[in-house]
Amino acid sequence: MPPITRHQLKKNGLKTEPYSKENRPLDRRAALLDLVPNNVTFKSTLEETAVSRHSTKSDELYTTAVDSTHHSSLEINHSDLYHSAAQELSVNSNAEEIFEIDQNSWNNFMYVGCYARDIIRYLKQREDNFPITDYISNQPELTAKHRAIVVNWLVSLQEMYGLNHEVLYMAVKLIDLYLMENETLQNKFQLLASGALLLATKIDERGEPGFPYDLVKHSKYIYTEDELFVTEKELFRALKYEVNVPLSYVFLRRYARCMKCQMILLTLARYILECSLLDYSFVTLKDSLKAAASLYLAFKMCNKVVEAKEFFKYTEYRVTEIKETVIKLNNMLHTQSSNLSAVKQKYSHETFFKVANKSLLNNSKLTFD
Numbered sequence: 001m002p003p004i005t006r007h008q009l010k011k012n013g014l015k016t017e018p019y020s021k022e023n024r025p026l027d028r029r030a031a032l033l034d035l036v037p038n039n040v041t042f043k044s045t046l047e048e049t050a051v052s053r054h055s056t057k058s059d060e061l062y063t064t065a066v067d068s069t070h071h072s073s074l075e076i077n078h079s080d081l082y083h084s085a086a087q088e089l090s091v092n093s094n095a096e097e098i099f100e101i102d103q104n105s106w107n108n109f110m111y112v113g114c115y116a117r118d119i120i121r122y123l124k125q126r127e128d129n130f131p132i133t134d135y136i137s138n139q140p141e142l143t144a145k146h147r148a149i150v151v152n153w154l155v156s157l158q159e160m161y162g163l164n165h166e167v168l169y170m171a172v173k174l175i176d177l178y179l180m181e182n183e184t185l186q187n188k189f190q191l192l193a194s195g196a197l198l199l200a201t202k203i204d205e206r207g208e209p210g211f212p213y214d215l216v217k218h219s220k221y222i223y224t225e226d227e228l229f230v231t232e233k234e235l236f237r238a239l240k241y242e243v244n245v246p247l248s249y250v251f252l253r254r255y256a257r258c259m260k261c262q263m264i265l266l267t268l269a270r271y272i273l274e275c276s277l278l279d280y281s282f283v284t285l286k287d288s289l290k291a292a293a294s295l296y297l298a299f300k301m302c303n304k305v306v307e308a309k310e311f312f313k314y315t316e317y318r319v320t321e322i323k324e325t326v327i328k329l330n331n332m333l334h335t336q337s338s339n340l341s342a343v344k345q346k347y348s349h350e351t352f353f354k355v356a357n358k359s360l361l362n363n364s365k366l367t368f369d
Contacts, residue, residue: 099314101258111257120254123246124316127286130245132176136280139179141186144280148340150175150193151278155342157197157218161211165270166204169247171197172277177245178238191223195231203243248273251291258314259306261295268355269298271347272329278340279332285325292317293325300326300366301358308369319368326366333360 102113112119136144151172158168174196178184184192194215201211212225223231236243252273256266273294276282282290292315299306308319336344347356 099258101260116254120251123250124288126244127246127288129242130173130177132180132283134284135176135180138183140183142179142184142189146186146189147175147280148278148337150189152340152342153190154193154197155274155277155346157215159342159346161214163201164204164206165249165274166247167197167200168274169249169277170200170204170243170245173245173247174200174235174239174243176283178235182238187222190219191227191231192235194219194223194228195235198228198232199235199243246287248287248291248294251288252295255291255295255315259295259310261298264353264355265298265302265304267347267352268301268358269295271343271352271355272297272333274343274347275332275336276329278343281328282332288315289317289322289325290329291315293322293329296322297326297329297366301361323368326368327363330361330363330366 099117102116105111105113105116107114136142136147154168154171157163158165171193175193178192178196198212198215212228215228216223216225249270252269253266256269261269273290276290276294292311295315296306296311296319312318344356346352348354
């Protein structure tokens with residue numbers, strides 16, 4: 001049975017955590033509305049956003065990769081802005097095709113179709129700024145197993161408190177970047193992980209972050225809140241305040257939207273990708289590569305046809321480039337440890353379509369056309 005999420009508590013009419021999004025005051029939002037009393041349309045949009053944030057799971061803000069529906073108040077499919085940009089691009093002989101998914105969300109301030117492709121390419125360029133090499137061999141006490149145990153613990157916390165998935169991926173990435181340059185003793189590893197999670201919430205959580213006491217409690221009081229804050233600051237300094245780190249989860253979501261994947265397929269790909277967080281052998285691979293490989297394997301597990309040309313168009317990865325990683329991910333699913341089952345329990349729930357129970361494929365049935 002997976003941990004009870006904040007969404008499930010609300011559904012059952014139970015009281016949620018005191019710091020949770022449902023109980024946060026709307027004073028700040030109300031103050032913002034007061035700044036624009038004459039703008040009725042803007043006020044209405046803000047009020048709708050406030051309500052939706054309290055009634056919808058964070059992941060449902062990105063409803064489906066298919067993107068079949070949009071809010072009419074945000075959507076301008078054939079705007080003057082789009083047509084002028086398309087005309088400008090058509091003049092240039094080297095102009096690239098505008099993806100349909102971006103055209104349909106050109107002026108949507110959530111999906112920002114006019115910027116989406118450039119943003120993803122920028123993030124792919126930034127991957128080169130955060131290379132991760134084999135660091136476990138340089139750690140005096142830590143092993144790959146210790147890392148897997150801590151990441152498994154972070155997964156359970158992310159699900160328990162209903163944090164954004166980006167927070168989990170960011171926390172793991174911050175840990176890897178820190179350990180690549182700094183030594184950490186085994187008895188301080190959980191403290192480091194807690195500091196990384198606390199910092200990650202301040203980067204990628206949409207609401208006001210902060211649950212230091214709860215982190216101390218769930219670590220069985222092996223450290224204090226003061227030690228947690230000191231560790232968070234040390235981690236931030238050690239990373240030289242460079243935290244705009246590309247995440248595999250972001251790449252996966254973009255690829256799936258472009259390829260109009262059904263939600264169950266995207267969820268299966270997310271399950272595969274999240275399992276790879278525990279496996280140290282995937283640490284050195286690029287996040288965009290892991291995202292593309294996870295999506296490709298999900299296509300194969302769902303018996304869906306994926307055209308190599310279309311796959312390259314949206315991911316900029318050829319099938320031959322991800323073949324080795326796909327096989328490696330498939331082998332990982334076959335050899336998961338039963339002692340580290342937080343991800344499997346999480347994705348065995350109905351909320352995630354029970355994708356963790358999906359039948360696995362033999363490598364002989366994997367095709368790379």
